[in-house]
Amino acid sequence: MKQHYDTFWTHLKETKLESWITQLPSLLETATNPENNGNLSRWLTILESIRTYPAADHYALNQSAITISSPPSLRPEKIAELETALRGLHPWRKGPFNIHGIQIDTEWRSDWKWERVCPYLSPLKGKKVLDIGCGSGYHLWRMMGEGAELAVGVDPNLLSMSQFLTLKHFIGKDVPAYFLPLTLEQLPLSTKGGAFDTVFSMGVLYHRRSPIDHIYDLKQHLVPGGELVLETLVIPDDYSQILIPEDRYAQMRNVWFLPTVKELTHWLKRCGFENIRCVDKNQTNTKEQRTTDWMQWNSLENFLNPENHNQTIEGYPAPLRAVMVCNTPK
Numbered sequence: 470m471k472q473h474y475d476t477f478w479t480h481l482k483e484t485k486l487e488s489w490i491t492q493l494p495s496l497l498e499t500a501t502n503p504e505n506n507g508n509l510s511r512w513l514t515i516l517e518s519i520r521t522y523p524a525a526d527h528y529a530l531n532q533s534a535i536t537i538s539s540p541p542s543l544r545p546e547k548i549a550e551l552e553t554a555l556r557g558l559h560p561w562r563k564g565p566f567n568i569h570g571i572q573i574d575t576e577w578r579s580d581w582k583w584e585r586v587c588p589y590l591s592p593l594k595g596k597k598v599l600d601i602g603c604g605s606g607y608h609l610w611r612m613m614g615e616g617a618e619l620a621v622g623v624d625p626n627l628l629s630m631s632q633f634l635t636l637k638h639f640i641g642k643d644v645p646a647y648f649l650p651l652t653l654e655q656l657p658l659s660t661k662g663g664a665f666d667t668v669f670s671m672g673v674l675y676h677r678r679s680p681i682d683h684i685y686d687l688k689q690h691l692v693p694g695g696e697l698v699l700e701t702l703v704i705p706d707d708y709s710q711i712l713i714p715e716d717r718y719a720q721m722r723n724v725w726f727l728p729t730v731k732e733l734t735h736w737l738k739r740c741g742f743e744n745i746r747c748v749d750k751n752q753t754n755t756k757e758q759r760t761t762d763w764m765q766w767n768s769l770e771n772f773l774n775p776e777n778h779n780q781t782i783e784g785y786p787a788p789l790r791a792v793m794v795c796n797t798p799k
Contacts, residue, residue, distance in 0.1 A: 477647045480619055485664035492657040500650040512631040515557045525639045530614030533580040534565040537639040558632050560764040563604035576764035578757045579607045589748035589794055591696050593617045596666035599690055601653050602673035606633035609646045620646040653686050663691045671700035676723050684740045694799035702727050703791040719772040719781040730791050742795040749792040
């Protein structure tokens with residue numbers, strides 16, 4: 470684990486994030502203690518077997534599937550062994566990936582979300598980017614494909630960390646994308662103030678008991694004039710001002726607040742953001758989120774009303790996602 474961060478500390482020197490060099494190591498050590506997750510030792514053993522394979526001789530970060538090209542010397546039986554190892558990191562939720570010709574068809578077509586978001590971003594070239602709730606890190610690689618100087622993903626899920634480190638091994642340590650197995654609340658603030666040009670929070674806000682606190686926490690990590698990209702579940706304008714599910718929403722227990730876009734705009738304004746705009750609104754369908762060979766558990770189709778896919782199984786409006794883009798004052 471420690472070797473993953475060797476180049477990270479180098480990237481932080483003489484930047485506004487330099488205080489992380491002393492703030493983060495103890496947090497990371499605690500977060501990756503195998504006693505905290507009974508599966509971690511197994512996942513790390515799989516990761517070590519994957520690290521016996523050579524790094525890519527070519528990779529592509531700016532296309533639908535993050536693609537790792539196979540060295541000509543990699544024999545078919547070794548490819549088969551690699552696929553077995555990769556399947557040991559089931560379920561793969563965010564992707565897709567192509568590793569040495571092995572197509573990892575993830576639950577989510579995360580490339581579709583990126584295609585909806587990317588046209589409205591300020592250029593990421595040369596920027597420091599923070600992705601909260603990054604999952605396996607698919608979007609971190611797409612951010613690097615757009616020329617980001619540094620991409621930091623934050624997610625407490627240790628299986629997602631193992632999947633990210635798998636890609637990191639093949640792509641190489643010199644590509645400055647990193648995974649911190651923490652929550653946003655655990656992430657220390659730079660002693661020199663907000664340090665990121667762009668902060669992403671995609672698919673997180675509705676899981677927070679206090680969405681306003683979440684927005685404020687995101688804001689603290691942005692430089693003056695920085696850009697927040699907030700993607701979250703919303704409800705249709707004509708349904709209500711805000712939905713608080715009685716119990717589950719699309720079979721998820723940890724869904725708290727689903728506002729309209731108008732209400733969400735109000736929240737962002739109250740938190741001090743400017744230039745607030747909704748750049749995309751899209752109802753998730755069963756082609757974008759579905760059960761696959763690489764994620765064999767229940768998925769969206771099981772969570773919708775079988776007679777009306779415009780409703781969840783509980784009778785609420787089906788998942789509708791909005792992308793909000795706004796800025797901190799300069």
